[in-house]
Amino acid sequence: MSWRPGASLHALAERARMLQRIRAFFMARGVLEVETPLLSRAGNTDPSIVSLEVCDGGWLHTSPEFPMKRLLAAGSGDIYQICKVLRGGESGRFHNPEFTLLEWYRLGFDDRRLADEVVALIGEVAARRLEVVSVSYRSLFLDALGIDPLRAGVDELQALARSRGIAPDGDMPRDDWLDLLLSHIVTPSFPADRLTVVTDYPASQAALARLNADGETAARFEIYWGAAELANGYFELTDPVEQRRRVAAEQSARRQRDLPPIRADERFLQAIDHGLPDCAGVALGLDRLLMKVVGAEHIGEVIAFDAGRA
Amino acid sequence: MATYSTNEFRGGMKILLDGDPYSIIENEFVKPGKGQAFNRVKVRNLKNGRVLEKTFKSGETVEAADVIDTEMQYIYNDGDFWYFMDPDTYEQVGASKAAVEGAVKYLKEQDTCVVTLWNGEPLLVTPPNFVELLVTQCDPGVRGDTAQGATKPATVETGATVRVPLFIEEGDVLKIDTRTGEYISRANK
Numbered sequence: 001m002s003w004r005p006g007a008s009l010h011a012l013a014e015r016a017r018m019l020q021r022i023r024a025f026f027m028a029r030g031v032l033e034v035e036t037p038l039l040s041r042a043g044n045t046d047p048s049i050v051s052l053e054v055c056d057g058g059w060l061h062t063s064p065e066f067p068m069k070r071l072l073a074a075g076s077g078d079i080y081q082i083c084k085v086l087r088g089g090e091s092g093r094f095h096n097p098e099f100t101l102l103e104w105y106r107l108g109f110d111d112r113r114l115a116d117e118v119v120a121l122i123g124e125v126a127a128r129r130l131e132v133v134s135v136s137y138r139s140l141f142l143d144a145l146g147i148d149p150l151r152a153g154v155d156e157l158q159a160l161a162r163s164r165g166i167a168p169d170g171d172m173p174r175d176d177w178l179d180l181l182l183s184h185i186v187t188p189s190f191p192a193d194r195l196t197v198v199t200d201y202p203a204s205q206a207a208l209a210r211l212n213a214d215g216e217t218a219a220r221f222e223i224y225w226g227a228a229e230l231a232n233g234y235f236e237l238t239d240p241v242e243q244r245r246r247v248a249a250e251q252s253a254r255r256q257r258d259l260p261p262i263r264a265d266e267r268f269l270q271a272i273d274h275g276l277p278d279c280a281g282v283a284l285g286l287d288r289l290l291m292k293v294v295g296a297e298h299i300g301e302v303i304a305f306d307a308g309r310a
Numbered sequence: 311m312a313t314y315s316t317n318e319f320r321g322g323m324k325i326l327l328d329g330d331p332y333s334i335i336e337n338e339f340v341k342p343g344k345g346q347a348f349n350r351v352k353v354r355n356l357k358n359g360r361v362l363e364k365t366f367k368s369g370e371t372v373e374a375a376d377v378i379d380t381e382m383q384y385i386y387n388d389g390d391f392w393y394f395m396d397p398d399t400y401e402q403v404g405a406s407k408a409a410v411e412g413a414v415k416y417l418k419e420q421d422t423c424v425v426t427l428w429n430g431e432p433l434l435v436t437p438p439n440f441v442e443l444l445v446t447q448c449d450p451g452v453r454g455d456t457a458q459g460a461t462k463p464a465t466v467e468t469g470a471t472v473r474v475p476l477f478i479e480e481g482d483v484l485k486i487d488t489r490t491g492e493y494i495s496r497a498n499k
Contacts (some may be wrong), residue, residue: 048345089317089368090347092339166365168348176367179345184365207344222343232343285343 006300006309014294015302018286019082021125022102031078031104036067038084042265045250046207047257050088060086063283064103065208066268069236072105072279073271080104082286094228094288096299096306105281111209111219111235114280115197118223118231121284122195126293130225134197138217141178144186149178150202150216157181173253175204192226208246209234223284225292233282240273312374316349316366324356324377327364331356331375331428339368356426356433357408375428382425384417392417394425394432405432413437415470416488437488442497443467444483451476464493 005012026033043051043059052060061067064081071079085101106114119132141149147160157177161167166184190196199221203211206218219235237243247264254261290302300306314325319337326332332353341347347368354361356377366372382394382403391404392414405425407414409432413423416437426434448464461473464484472486474493485494 046344048341048347090339090341091317092341095339095341165363166350168365168367168370170367172346172367176346179342180348180365183340183342183345183348184350205344229343283343 002309005304006306007302007304011290011294011296011302012304015286015290018125018290018293022082022121022286025121025124026080026104029078031080031106032076034068034071034076034079034081035083036064036071036081037061040067040265042066042268043262045247045254045262045264047250047253047259050090051262052086052088062087063101065281065283066265068103068105068281069276070268070271072107073274073276078104078106091307093298094291096287096303098307098310099299099303100286101283102286103281103283105236105279107277107279109235109280111199111221111233111280114233114235114282115199115221115223118233118282118284119195119197122223122225122230122289125289131191131194132197133194134199136200136217137198137202138200140186140198141181144189145181147181173256175202178202178205187224187229188227190224190227194226196224198222198224206237206246207232207234208237208243210237210239225289228288228292229285230288230292231282231284233280235280236276236278238272238276238278240269243272244269312376313371314374315371316351316368319349319351324375325353326373326375327353331377331433333377335361341368356428377426377428377433379424379426381422384419384421384423386419387417392435394423394435397422403427403430403432405435409433410435413488415468416441416443416486418443418468439487439489440494441486441488442483443470443486445474445478445480448474448478448480450479 038061039058040061041058044062049062051062054060062085064083068079068081082102084098086098088097090097138150141147145160154174154177158167161177161180164185166180200212200217201220203216203218206220209218209220211218221233222229223231287299287302291299294302296302314323319334321334323334324331332355334351334353336352338350340350349366349368350363351366352361352363382396385393385395392410393402393404395402413435421438421441423438424436425432443466445464446467449462460476462476463471464474464478465471466484472491472493483497485497487494
């Protein structure tokens with residue numbers, strides 16, 4: 001067992017430089033830095049994210065999204081936050097259960113305009129020009145797999161996964177088959193030094209994005225550097241009725257998957273009832289961004305003490 | 311029956327898939343920020359050595375294979391089986407031709423090998439990393455041929471053939487690396 005850090009001093013210096021550049025970027029754009037609680041009364045209802053409960057009550061946050069939206073509803077204007085978040089069970093080459101997130105919200109922006117700003121920020125941190133390609137989720141699947149992710153049935157998705165030798169045993173919900181194909185076949189083939197902006201996710205994967213006019217897709221984007229998923233952003237949902245419906249849908253998905261129930265965050269829902277201004281928001285994983293900047297192969301190379309050394 | 315969750319997967323862990331024992335080589339955690347997590351696992355079939363990749367939903371559990379590596383002494387073979395003895399319990403097991411396939415040409419009686427047992431049956435025999443074996447056949451070195459690095463073949467008592475320097479003669483004892491099959495040095499007593 002070693003007491004030494006897993007990251008080189010060079011990587012740690014690059015981390016400090018990245019944080020400075022990000023703060024300068026937002027300072028120049030008049031975006032306010034904020035802090036919200038790490039320890040929250042409410043857990044995350046998302047069935048694919050494990051919230052860690054602390055023994056004397058409350059949860060460690062998995063994202064600062066809800067309290068930041070409460071600030072927006074209270075009239076904060078444009079805000080950003082750099083914070084550690086925690087997600088149980090996420091450990092691997094690109095995952096550490098505790099990681100650093102940059103999250104920001106821009107009033108009057110839509111998803112397209114915010115995606116452009118994310119690309120600009122990545123360029124500034126990386127201090128080099130990267131090729132950028134923007135492509136819809138649907139054309140991505142059509143081009144790479146010849147299948148329509150908005151129309152294909154579960155059986156078709158499952159058969160395709162089988163033929164590619166990536167199907168796990170048993171049944172899964174439809175969106176899990178899409179996640180499987182996306183993460184095992186589509187994104188690993190992205191060119192290494194290109195930023196890929198994936199737009200217009202299926203409505204079933206809207207998360208907290210508003211739906212597009214077609215009703216089939218959501219104003220949600222993700223940004224990849226090579227095959228690494230860096231950022232996830234939305235033209236934010238502001239309709240309080242739809243918001244409550246989506247929280248309820250997450251809770252019923254938790255029941256279907258035999259996951260422990262987690263109560264809805266009532267303070268967040270009240271803030272949405274009061275009124276979230278029209279805005280777009282995005283979360284960007286800074287450890288992964290740093291991995292790409294310094295050319296690291298494992299997230300442990302850019303974190304002083306990762307989970308295995310903490 | 312012991313089980314492992316995908317969260318516990320580590321290189322070297324032995325699991326049971328479709329009734330066969332496998333050793334985990336690599337485990338990659340794959341998860342979109344929003345969405346289902348998977349473990350993409352590379353495994354080796356311990357019966358036939360074949361490597362394959364398999365995807366699990368994260369959190370799935372898999373049965374553990376009762377596979378242990380144990381040090382045993384090689385004692386003899388009867389043409390069908392190669393017999394090994396546990397030096398503590400004196401218990402003997404017979405390994406099939408398939409289990410000793412990679413080891414047989416280095417197996418010398420009394421040598422201690424690693425025997426991989428699955429439910430008590432030998433799956434695989436791994437010879438010691440270094441063995442000392444007697445040269446039973448090799449041509450004499452040709453006088454005057456002193457080119458650096460020149461080698462010739464030599465056959466040792468267990469049947470293996472290794473490339474050796476020209477000065478090696480029949481009756482010499484050689485130290486051999488069984489992982490590479492290479493000659494290391496002369497080890498005459």
